[in-house]
């Protein structure tokens with residue numbers, strides 16, 4: 001059992017194996033000093049947040065951004081007002097940059113048995129599904145766990 005990841009919440013198909021490997025090391029994959037070891041996509045560092053594409057995006061999606069709190073916190077109640085303000089600016093920039101005319105902003109927090117999160121380090125997901133993808137089922141849409 002890892003303090004940093006929850007293997008039960010990791011999606012199957014490869015991501016689950018990555019999370020199992022991280023659990024075995026018992027390290028946080030989102031803390032800045034280890035992030036580049038586990039995350040291979042370009043990242044933009046803000047003062048309070050790190051922004052990048054999800055290496056294991058929900059499918060089918062056109063965009064799946066991760067917005068990772070720089071300091072290791074695990075609960076939304078620990079976000080200070082200045083970080084909330086910066087997050088607002090990040091979202092405005094991302095929505096503008098991607099011309100995201102519709103999407104979902106999702107931030108799980110706290111004990112992962114209540115959230116479905118695989119990584120406890122606080123982060124948000126900004127997702128735009130892809131209804132034009134052949135795998136998209138209009139009756140189901142894009143689904144992910146929130147609990």
Ligand SMILES: [Zn+2]
Nearest residue numbers: 028031072121
């Ligand atoms: Zn961390």
